[in-house]
Amino acid sequence: MKKPYKRKPGDLEIRILKDGSVVSVSPDENFLEIINEINNQSREMENENAANTAEQSE
Amino acid sequence: MDIRAFNEINERIETAKSQLANCNLCPRRCGVNRLKGQTGYCGLDSKLHVFKELIFKGEESILNPSHLVYFTGCNIRCEFCVVGEWNNEPMTIEEVNFHKLSNTIVQRQKEGAKWLNLLGGEVCVNLYGILQLLSNLDRKIKVVWNSNMFYNDFVDKSISGLIDIYLADLKCGNSECAEKLLGSAQYPMAAKMNILKAYKTTDIIVRHVILPGHRKCCLEPILKWVAAEIPDVKFSLRGYYVPPIPAVHSPKEYLSKEELQSAIALAKDMGLRLIQ
Numbered sequence: 001m002k003k004p005y006k007r008k009p010g011d012l013e014i015r016i017l018k019d020g021s022v023v024s025v026s027p028d029e030n031f032l033e034i035i036n037e038i039n040n041q042s043r044e045m046e047n048e049n050a051a052n053t054a055e056q057s058e
Numbered sequence: 059m060d061i062r063a064f065n066e067i068n069e070r071i072e073t074a075k076s077q078l079a080n081c082n083l084c085p086r087r088c089g090v091n092r093l094k095g096q097t098g099y100c101g102l103d104s105k106l107h108v109f110k111e112l113i114f115k116g117e118e119s120i121l122n123p124s125h126l127v128y129f130t131g132c133n134i135r136c137e138f139c140v141v142g143e144w145n146n147e148p149m150t151i152e153e154v155n156f157h158k159l160s161n162t163i164v165q166r167q168k169e170g171a172k173w174l175n176l177l178g179g180e181v182c183v184n185l186y187g188i189l190q191l192l193s194n195l196d197r198k199i200k201v202v203w204n205s206n207m208f209y210n211d212f213v214d215k216s217i218s219g220l221i222d223i224y225l226a227d228l229k230c231g232n233s234e235c236a237e238k239l240l241g242s243a244q245y246p247m248a249a250k251m252n253i254l255k256a257y258k259t260t261d262i263i264v265r266h267v268i269l270p271g272h273r274k275c276c277l278e279p280i281l282k283w284v285a286a287e288i289p290d291v292k293f294s295l296r297g298y299y300v301p302p303i304p305a306v307h308s309p310k311e312y313l314s315k316e317e318l319q320s321a322i323a324l325a326k327d328m329g330l331r332l333i334q
């Protein structure tokens with residue numbers, strides 16, 4: 001089996017977990033912005049989906 | 059920074075420098091001459107190396123926004139460290155230019171940072187350089203000593219009055235887990251002693267990152283110790299453990315919501331002063 005990749009100095013790591021949550025490993029400032037943007041978008045999508053579901057059930 | 063301590067800072071820098079000739083800053087007591095370029099467990103000589111700095115709003119709320127300044131080199135080896143890759147060969151990172159770093163700190167304060175948050179790696183092994191850095195700064199800048207608290211008395215005396223708050227990690231609740239996960243069985247005892255000392259003299263937040271599956275062996279002993287020794291201390295329970303890949307001794311899973319909630323409930327039951 002291939003050995004897992006070990007982070008090296010300067011690498012940025014993002015993990016998307018099975019529940020959809022996004023984990024960033026010790027991000028820098030730019031990377032933090034990206035993560036926040038992803039989280040915001042995913043929250044917006046969740047809200048939209050919830051609104052659609054509510055409309056359909058009415 | 060306290061004015062009396064600040065006035066003594068040049069003397070403290072010289073004493074810290076002389077300590078590096080036979081380095082006993084931490085319980086590892088490597089005894090190497092870092093002034094001559096010898097390196098011990100932390101892998102550092104006498105120079106200061108910074109691998110990252112940023113403004114961060116994800117610390118405990120009273121510390122936000124913090125200007126985080128990360129120094130290389132550490133005296134423990136947490137298998138789950140999220141910046142471990144920077145500490146394997148700490149001297150490969152460029153040496154600090156004090157003038158430039160001081161300017162960056164001033165700039166970050168202008169951008170809204172309320173705190174200068176010093177972390178690593180580990181700050182104690184960078185004591186000499188950090189004292190030099192502080193001597194270059196306006197003493198009104200509020201300083202956080204963000205540390206694993208694994209150091210000897212000398213460090214505590216050297217920073218006394220120069221920092222405004224300790225952000226003190228308490229990582230494992232027993233020697234066995236500390237040996238496996240951090241690489242030091244001595245860690246819990248040393249960290250607790252230093253936390254007690256810090257608590258008596260300075261503002262302090264004790265932080266524990268909850269380790270999944272370590273409730274009986276780590277979480278409960280830590281909560282009990284805090285409840286017995288420093289029940290009114292600001293205590294922060296954090297649930298952001300990130301499993302290393304691969305995880306040998308460390309938990310392989312993320313902390314579940316249930317584990318986090320149950321840890322918080324336990325801390326509340328014990329009467330601890332939890333902060334967000």
